[in-house]
Amino acid sequence: MLHTWNLECPPIKYKVYTPELFAWGPEKSRISQSICVKLHLNEREIMKVHSRLLPFLILAAVTFTLAGDALSTKVLDNGLQVIVVENHTVPLVTIEVVLRNGSFTETPEKDGLTNLHAHMFFKANKTFPTREACLERTRELGIVSGIRSGEEWEAFYLTLPVDSLKQGLDFMSESIQNPIFSNEALGREKQVILNEIDREAANPSYHRSNAVRAKLWGQNVSRKNYLGNRSVIRSASLEQVRLIQKHYVIPNNASLLVSGDVRPREVFSLAEDLFGSWEAGPDPSRASPVPPYMPLEASLDTVVVQPINNAQIVMAWHGPSVMADVKGTFAADVFSFILNQRTSVLQKNLMDSGIALEVEVYYLTQKHIGPIFITVTCRPQKFWEAYQALQDEIEKFDDTDYFTDEQLTNAKTLLEVAEVFKGDKASALVREVAFWWAVAGLDYYRDYLDNLRAVSRDDILDYVRRYIIGQPHVVAAMMNRQTRQQLQVLEGRLAK
Secondary structure, three states: OEEEEEEEEOOEEEEEEEEOOOOOOOOEOOHHHHHHHHHOOOHHHHOOOOOOOHHHHHHHHOOOOOHHHHEEEEEOOOOOEEEEEEOOOOOEEEEEEEEOOOHHHOOHHHOOHHHHHHHOOOOOEOOOOOHHHHHHHHHHHOOEEEEEEOOOOEEEEEEEEHHHHHHHHHHHHHHHHOEOOOHHHHHHHHHHHHHHHHHHHOOHHHHHHHHHHHHHHHHHHHHHOOOOOHHHHHHOOHHHHHHHHHHHOOHHHEEEEEEEOOOHHHHHHHHHHHHOOOOOOOOHHHHOOOOOOOOOOOOEEEEEEOOOOOEEEEEEEEOOOOOOOHHHHHHHHHHHHHHHOOOOHHHHHHHHOOOOOEEEEEEOOOOOOOEEEEEEEEOHHHHHHHHHHHHHHHHOOOOOOOOOHHHHHHHHHHHHHHHHHHHHOHHHHHHHHHHHHHHOOHHHHHOHHHHHHOOOHHHHHHHHHHHOOOOOOEEEEEEOHHHHHHHOOOOOOOOO
């Protein structure tokens, strides 16, 4: 996923988009503070730095090793890849097991079962056979545990004091290899997910996203819906959860990541002892291959009525995937960054003109087709003007002067800075590495900066012509009922 960090060093404001797990939305970053420390400048002095010099000063200040270059890896005989990232800042360690599993494996009748399966973990296992016993063990070791699932990954993690590294790895081993799934836990976790869906449904964007997803992915929509379908969750059985465990929770479909105040040799030895006997199974990608995602034959549209004051326009395309077009994924990252800057032609023509209140461009790197989204928020009375203005801008994306050489250089520089500073926090970094391992592979992560630096103007032009300009897409409008009636926003009127 893409995570938004703001780097504020007046007179400029950079919005840095970096690959992250599920986070999406602006937040105050540690980046500006870290840069001030590295450059030995205070905020007032930073204000004096000219915008053209800032990116190069930032890179000059970065002297430590990029996390991707410091990964130590080993593959056990059973296929389990062990990844160690050293960070000796604090005496903590994060242990994570990530699986190549997620909603991409789910047919409509299984929509949400991966999410349910993930919720069943750390509840009971062979050594600690009850929920109470597991909770007591986590208290003894000072463990903070959690689970994550998405379209193309499922993960379980523990953070604890490094003095308990062996015990933590043992607890993770038992939880992954020998979980106990009970009907009591199943009923409880079903309700947890149903409540989560209800909370999401209270947000108008949930309904907009569902409408766009249905049009964009068609018969494969369940494979892009990681949260799940209510009816499938309600009727899920213990046997279905156990089948997921059997087919996907195997060492040759998993990676064990350990990040923090650790040494690779010690971790590899413990991993061999505790995970080496974990039995491999048939490769899920061969046993249950994912059917191809059919391209859109024509542009489609939809209108979503929600009680909102403003109006929104969303345009969505099938973008590049890491299986078919690695170069395109990097061009997508850089071009999205350029378009999101307030100095971009897109932002100036839509926002500075007063047509739009907000414009966001978003690309998500995925193995099975990464989506591209452009979202425009505007006043209701500006809807049709904003709609036409967006169409006009998209047609100009391949103009040779749509972005400058300076904007291209700054985009690559600041994306690189953001990538470097992710290494500050071990627990966050391990989740980053886990995501990329599952979605694109470790080599993609290791080579990220080299491929980012190599992105050229021609690469971006090829990307926009191949995936955006003139390509079938989905257009969604979201507004309240009164606005829709007044403006006559009807399905079939938006798709061009």
